[in-house]
Amino acid sequence: MGHTAETRTNWSMQGIIIQETDPDEIVLLGASLSRGPGIDKALENKLTDLETLCKRLPLMPRHDSLFLLSNVVAMPRLLFTLRTTPCMSSPVLPLYDNLLRASLSKLINVDVSESAWEQASLPVRFGGLGIRSAVSLASSAFLASAAGATNLVNSLLPQRLHNASDSALTIALTVWQNQAGPNAAAPDDAHCRFQKSWDVSVCKAQADKGLNAAQTEADMARLLASKDSNSGMWLKAIPLATVGLKLEDEAVRIAVGLRLGTNICEAHDCACGVRVDSRGTHGLACKYSAGRHPRHGQLNDVICRALQRAQIPAVKEPVGLCRSDGKRPDGVTMIPWARGRCLAWDATVVDTLAPSHISDSATTAGSAAARAEVMKTSKYTDISITHTFIPLAFETLGSWGQQCDGFVRELGRRLSVVTGEKKEIAFLKQRLSIAIQRGNALSCLGTIPKELDIV
Numbered sequence: 001m002g003h004t005a006e007t008r009t010n011w012s013m014q015g016i017i018i019q020e021t022d023p024d025e026i027v028l029l030g031a032s033l034s035r036g037p038g039i040d041k042a043l044e045n046k047l048t049d050l051e052t053l054c055k056r057l058p059l060m061p062r063h064d065s066l067f068l069l070s071n072v073v074a075m076p077r078l079l080f081t082l083r084t085t086p087c088m089s090s091p092v093l094p095l096y097d098n099l100l101r102a103s104l105s106k107l108i109n110v111d112v113s114e115s116a117w118e119q120a121s122l123p124v125r126f127g128g129l130g131i132r133s134a135v136s137l138a139s140s141a142f143l144a145s146a147a148g149a150t151n152l153v154n155s156l157l158p159q160r161l162h163n164a165s166d167s168a169l170t171i172a173l174t175v176w177q178n179q180a181g182p183n184a185a186a187p188d189d190a191h192c193r194f195q196k197s198w199d200v201s202v203c204k205a206q207a208d209k210g211l212n213a214a215q216t217e218a219d220m221a222r223l224l225a226s227k228d229s230n231s232g233m234w235l236k237a238i239p240l241a242t243v244g245l246k247l248e249d250e251a252v253r254i255a256v257g258l259r260l261g262t263n264i265c266e267a268h269d270c271a272c273g274v275r276v277d278s279r280g281t282h283g284l285a286c287k288y289s290a291g292r293h294p295r296h297g298q299l300n301d302v303i304c305r306a307l308q309r310a311q312i313p314a315v316k317e318p319v320g321l322c323r324s325d326g327k328r329p330d331g332v333t334m335i336p337w338a339r340g341r342c343l344a345w346d347a348t349v350v351d352t353l354a355p356s357h358i359s360d361s362a363t364t365a366g367s368a369a370a371r372a373e374v375m376k377t378s379k380y381t382d383i384s385i386t387h388t389f390i391p392l393a394f395e396t397l398g399s400w401g402q403q404c405d406g407f408v409r410e411l412g413r414r415l416s417v418v419t420g421e422k423k424e425i426a427f428l429k430q431r432l433s434i435a436i437q438r439g440n441a442l443s444c445l446g447t448i449p450k451e452l453d454i455v
Contacts, residue, residue: 026038027042029084031080031081031084031085032085039085039086039087039090040090040091040092042081042085043081043087043090043092043093043096044092046077046078046081046096047092047095047096047099049077050073050074050077050078050096050099050100051099053073054069054073054099054103054106057069057073057103057107058106058107061239061246061249062107062108062109062247062249062252062253063239063246063247063248063249063252064239064246065107066104066107066108066129066235066252066256067238067239069100069103069104069107069131070129070130070131070132070235071130074100074131074132075131075132075134075137078096078134079137079141082134082137082138082141082142083141083142083144083145083195084145085142086142086168086171086172087134087138087142088138088139088142088171088172088175089171089175093134093135093138094135096134097117097121097133097134097135100121100131100133100134101117101120104117104120104129104131108252108253108256109253110253110256110257110260110262110263110264111262111263112260112262113262115210115213116260116261116262118206118209118210119207119210119223119226119259119260119261120260121133121136121206122203122206122207123203124232124235124236125227125229125232126203126204126206126207126227127207127210127223127226127227127231127232127259128226129235129256129259129260130232130235136179136202136203136206137199137202138172138175139172139173139175139176139179139198139202140176140195140198140199140202141195141199142168142172143169143172143173143176143192143198144192144193144194144195144197144198145195146166146168146169146172147192147193148193173186176198176201176202179202179205179206180201180202180204180205181201181205184201184205185201186198207223207227210223211223211224217358217359217361217362218261218279218281218353218358218362219261220362221352221353221358221361221362221365221397222258222259222261222352222353222397224361224362224364224365225352225361225365225366225395225397225398225399226259226397226398227365228365228366228398228399228400230398230399230400230405230429230433231259231397231398231399231433232259232398232433233398233426233429233430233432233433234247234255234430234433234434234436234437236426236430237430237431237433237434243431244431244434245430245431245434247434247437247438247441248438248441250441250445251437251438251440251441254280254437254440254441254444254445255437255440255441257279257280258281258396258397258440258444259397261279262279263278263279263280264278264279264280264444265278265280265444265448266278268447268448268449269449270282270283270286270288270447271288271447271449272286272287272288274286276447280444280447281351281353281444282447283443283444283445283446283447284351284352284353284354284396284440284443284444285351285353285354285355285396286443286446286447288446288447289443289446290442290443290445290446291438291439291440291441291442291443291444291446292349292439292443294438294439294442295349295435295436295438295439295440295442295443296330296347296348296349296439298435298438298439299347299349299392299394299432299435299436300316300330300331300347302428302431302432302435303330303331303345303347303392303411303432304316304331306411306412306415306428306431307331307333307411309415309418309419310411310414310415310417310418311418312333312334312335312337312343312414313333313334313335314331314332314333314334314343315331315332315334316330316331317329317330317331318331318332318344329344329345329346329380329383329389330345330346330347330392331344331345332344332345332387337388338388339388341386341387341388342387342388343387343388343389343390344380344383344387344388344389344390345389345390345391345392345407346376346379346380346389346391346392347392347393347394348372348376348391348392348393348394349393349394349395349396349436349439350368350369350371350372350393350394350395350396351368351395351396352368352395352396352397352398352399353396353397354368357371361395365399366395366399366400366401366402368395368399369393369394369395369399369400369401369404370393370401370402372391372393372401373391373393373401373402373403373404376391376393377389377391390403390404390407391403391404392404392407394432394436396436396440396443398433398436408425408428408429408432409425411428412424412425412426412427412428412429413425415428
């Protein structure tokens with residue numbers, strides 16, 4: 001429809017006012033189009049949001065707050081900005097990381113040093129807590145996003161601009177090269193659009209830096225164990241108390257402290273007469289350990305219940321299935337497990353940092369568990385004649401023996417067949433990992449005298 005004469009008159013009298021927008025304030029689909037103050041302003045808004053959320057997290061239990069900080073609050077809320085704008089040089093990104101570090105320290109009640117934060121900011125599979133650093137992730141996120149949008153951009157631009165240089169990409173690539181190291185190669189064309197392909201080189205360089213900086217065998221063994229695929233399963237568990245996947249506040253504090261190598265207590269004398277340092281790891285191997293028996297019982301409970309859920313009846317500490325010295329394995333199935341033989345298992349948890357293991361643990365992750373498996377197999381040679389015997393060897397810092405890991409995977413697979421849940425292997429590993437962390441907490445706290453002399 002055409003405008004009436006009256007309408008045309010009103011338009012001509014009122015006029016049309018076009019408001020001019022500062023280029024630094026232009027935002028398209030939530031992303032700033034400016035490479036200067038506009039990016040800083042967008043990041044400052046994200047920083048303000050993070051401050052608000054971090055003030056509320058302490059109102060929750062520690063396990064809940066840690067899970068939300070790593071999986072919801074930290075990088076997930078910032079990732080879109082990192083992928084759509086070149087944030088690498090912004091002075092706001094370090095402030096974002098500083099707030100995350102301070103929030104972690106407050107939430108878990110641990111003193112997070114610079115080296116501890118560098119480890120904590122790594123993905124779980126690289127030995128961290130999964131609370132990613134904005135500074136280390138920015139270049140990988142932007143490069144992957146730019147590579148993924150290349151075909152679309154080229155379809156919109158004329159042919160003469162297809163190979164035009166982009167200063168933002170140049171800066172991002174330079175930052176990434178500095179973080180990943182001079183020998184790191186950029187992903188090939190088939191993988192360059194995946195953020196993980198860029199990020200893995202940065203994470204590996206950061207993890208190697210921590211290993212190279214380790215000054216003691218204990219630190220080396222701790223860092224190697226933290227990179228084991230099973231050591232961080234408790235960090236991936238959704239904290240649900242109804243299914244036994246929620247750790248108590250003190251257990252979370254000690255679990256994080258043991259993983260990062262931070263102080264978890266004041267130095268004191270153990271009941272066995274040994275001086276316990278501020279890292280509190282003596283309790284993990286002490287013969288008077290308060291957590292040894294509860295941890296052993298919880299692990300066997302998890303295994304036995306999993307077998308029963310997989311429709312494989314099992315009993316713990318079977319009567320009549322004894323060695324020549326009268327000792328029994330931890331459990332046995334009532335129907336054949338494989339090749340017509342019933343399964344017998346015996347679980348043990350060895351300390352990664354024990355004086356008898358630390359030299360090997362500082363060289364190879366899982367060496368203590370491997371040795372324990374050999375000893376358990378030799379111990380139950382008689383039972384192996386009639387049963388399929390599996391030694392379940394775990395380490396306090398998270399590594400598992402190969403036979404243990406293989407058995408848990410097979411049990412999880414059989415659970416998936418019965419329940420239809422494809423993640424049964426991960427869920428079973430999480431329950432076992434939670435049991436180990438609970439036992440570690442009891443062991444470390446058990447060395448503290450109940451009655452302290454106050455001078």
